[in-house]
Amino acid sequence: MEVRDRARAHFRNRKIAICPLTVAALRSCKPDIDAFSAIKDQNAWPVPMTFALKRTFWIFRAGFAPIAVFCLASVLFIATPAFSAPSCRLESWLSALDDSANTYIKSLGTADELQAARSFRIEMERYERDKLLKQINAAGLGSNEKALFDFIASRHHLLDLQRDNWGEMARRYGTDPRFSSQSQSLSHFLSATACDPSAPDFLESDGKQKSTFLDRVREGVKEIVDVVAHEDPKPAAQTALTFDPNNFDEFRPTAATAPTASPVTLSPSGNAAFALGIFTFISAITSWAWMRYGIVQRRATRYPCTLPVVIFDGIVPVLGEILDMSQIGAKLETTLELYDRQKIKLTIGPVVRKARVMWRSNHFIGVKFDKLLTEAEMKYLLGDFAQQVGLDRDTAPFFDPNADAPADDAAALEQAFLSSDRGDSTREDTQDLTPASNPRPPDPDLAA
Structure with missing residues (x-):
């Protein structure tokens, strides 16, 4: 009773009462709190003390409010520099x-x-x-x-x-x-140009930037604002449509029964149409496969011949001879030391093809063209061009070391030099390929 009376008397005469420990903590940082004596007896009732709350509020408002507003504005509205530069x-x-x-x-x-x-x-x-x-x-x-x-x-x-x-x-x-x-x-x-450290990174990731400290602060402030400004919806009023947990089955929809389909019986005419369709499909596939096989076989057919060819391996063109040829590739006789899978350029008269070495031996190589020879090119090379080469070889004098080289060989070599992208000096180099300056050696077969 005595304690209750003292408390009532105090709150009746004082507007604000704060325990001594709290006032002591505030006094350590606020100079306008009234002094009070230290507590000696812990069981004694604390003597309530007061302080000028209104004055302290105005001091806080005048001093700390502008600083807080400035910090918040700096965090929320700071500009991120952006410029055109590589990452x-x-x-x-x-x-x-x-x-x-x-x-x-x-x-x-x-x-x-x-x-x-x-x-x-x-x-x-x-x-x-x-x-x-x-x-x-x-x-x-x-x-x-x-x-x-x-x-x-x-x-x-x-x-x-x-x-x-x-x-x-x-x-x-x-x-x-x-x-x-x-x-x-x-x-x-x-x-x-200085690189842009804040540019999106598409090389190592999908372009999403890692969130910086300012971004995390902005997101945190936004979440706080959303939570404070959020209004809880009012609970919906009870309606007449209520469900009894013990009698809820009447509101359940009835399960639909699985549809049953009776088997469809095919008539003899339907069976015949089905069999005819299967037969047509198999016939079409077989015809297409046979046609493709015939095309591939014709392209791979090898025709024996002896045609001059200019082989360019990227350094200098060299004369060689074709022993057999197809639309896909050819067998060559040459003194070049080539390796497997090497790319070369072949000049056969007016026909120029890039090829790749598929196999090689001491004196022969097998090549595969990067682009198939057309039927017109094959007919010309094995027809008119081969006939012209044969006439040039027949008209050449036998056992004459000073015999002229065939005109087609010199023309093919000159064309290979001109198409090898060797600059302005190519035409000067080909001046030495005339029949007078390069005599053709005797045929070893004829010499034997």
Whole structure:
């Protein structure tokens, strides 16, 4: 009773009462709280103390409110810088690709060629084509975008030459002034343009950026605002449509019965139509397979012949002879030392084909054309062209070391030189292929 009376008397005379421990904590950071004596007896009733709450509120409002508003505005409305520049990962890959390509070109013909080619191939195949397109388009390079695509395309062509073992052409392509100009332009562009660290990354991921600290703060503030501003919907009023848990079966829909279908009996005419359809289908498939087999067999038919051919392996054209030929490939006699799967260019009179070496022996090679010979080309080579070659060989004097070479051989060799992309010096080189300067050696069969 005594404690209750003291409490009632205090709250009657005082507006606000705070326990001494709380007031002591507030006093340590607020100078306008009334002083009070320390508590000596823990069992004694604490003497309530007061402080000027209104004055403290206005001090807080005048001092901390502007600071809080400024911090919140800085967090919510800070601007994220954005500019048109390649991402840092794309810039690093371009620099590595340029360095590996230049290293491969310098190492051609040396002991380090294989290792440099392997490094160049790894850098070229590091990212897929679709990811590179997305990353370059997202950079917004403007007029520099086409130059960047040309740079990547030229390095990809250099890689194709390396894969096909065309080292001489790769050297000529890499030492071209335009190739080195692309490398210098890229280095100048990357040194003058800072990469964008906040750009979306399509090379290693799907373009989604990792959330930064400011993004997480914004999301947290948004969640708090949504929770505070959310209004709980009022509970719906009870309606007359209520369900009794003990009598709920009357509201359940009745299960539908499975449909039953009686078997369909086929008439004799229906059976005949079904059998006729199956027979027609099998006949069509058989006819198509037989037709394809006939086409493949005709294309693979080999015709014996002795036709001159010019073989170009990427270095210098060499004369050879075709022993048999089909629309798919041919058997050649040559002194060139070629290896399996090597690409070469064949010039047979007016017909030019790229081919790949399929097998080889000491004096013969078998090649497969990359594009089939047409029937018109086969008829011309085995007809008019073979007849002209035979006439030239028949009219040539026997056992004469100064005999002229057939006109078709010289013409074919000149055409191969002109089509081998060897610059302005090709026509000067072919001047020495005239019959007067290159006598044809005697036929060993006739000499025997």
